[in-house]
Amino acid sequence: MSKREFDNAFPDYNGENLLGADSSINSEFAGKIRGHVSRMLDALENGLSKGVDWKNYSVYTGTTGVAYLYFHLYTVLDDCQEDRFLKKALSLLEPCLTHLGLRRVSFLQGDAGPLALATVVYHLLGRSTAKQDCLERLLEMKTIVYDDHCLPEELLNGRIGYLYALLFVNHHLGADTIDKLVVYRVYETVLKNGRQFAKEERSKFPLMYEWHDKKYLGAAHGLAGILYLLLQIREPVYQKYSHEWIEPSIEMLMTLRFPSGNYPSSIGSASGDKLVQWCHGAPGWVPTFCMAHKTYGEPKYLDEALKCGEVIWCRGLLRKGYGLCHGSAGNAYAFLSLFRATNDQKHLHRACQFAEWCFQYGSHGCRNPDRPLSLFEGLAGTIYFLTDLLKPMKSRFPAFEL
Ligand SMILES: [Zn+2]
16 A cells, blocks of 8 residues: 655754744745645635535535635735635625524534634624624523533534534633633533543543544544543543543553654544544644643653644645645644744744645645545645744644643
């Protein structure tokens, strides 16, 4: 079988300073990024002008994902086009807002994504009635999240994806926008369900979850994504759970590392050390280990994140393409997490080299994604990553890192 990745022929870090003023990327590379972003945005808009699938309104591969990119451009690019970007975001969001079923609760695949993003965009445009309406509808879904026993916990489709939506709103509009009691109850429900399932399965992990009968480990469907978001809740009253259940789960996961530094996609996976991508494998684990290091202060968690970085550098230029979920741009975000955690420009250099790869979008013979313009599989995600590189200390993997 042919390799899943291209050989990485880029030179590793040689000590040069990559930063300019205000911890932004230096002006030479910033100019390069802006040139490619402008060209790629033209290609994206040209693609959108040929037709949009309005039935798919998800952040993951639908219209809200592209709206999220425009919102991101508003926050990162300071070129007097702010309103233009916000209005474009709204033009992609509004067609779906009136007919959401309020049954699918996650940010990435459900109704919480469009509602949370629209809440923030309406706020920025000063449209308080529309903002309040979206916020109330987002909160209407909380009863499903509290009570529906069939709901999975994972980030892409489940309960922790709803927690992300709540934290996204609070991050952009202020920590008290959404009542903390709602946030805490979702957090407690995810913890309680993970504890109960681990006991039922007699798992050696204090917390365990499953999706489609598999105990996934990666960011999209598994423990990496769930634990990362659980670690965001840092109230002293929850310290006990954090130390008794969350930290030992992370330690237990460290025992599953392959010699390469990569991780299996699920417990008992027979596929071996194959996937190095955000959704399955080491790239999705880096933010979780960095967050564990920040939370517990133990160097071993940062060491673990750094080991992940090595395998991503070697095997992260994927034949699957340049996207966020299972592509080179998504893998590059792991280097940005490591840079923010260590301040070591080696990791920023590696992200820049992956950006160089993304500048040549479409020229390496990669597989064409099913949704080629989308945020998580396609061009919108690559543009999102490249613009994040302009201010690397502020970069965050969308719909995941906070
Ligand atoms: Zn994926």
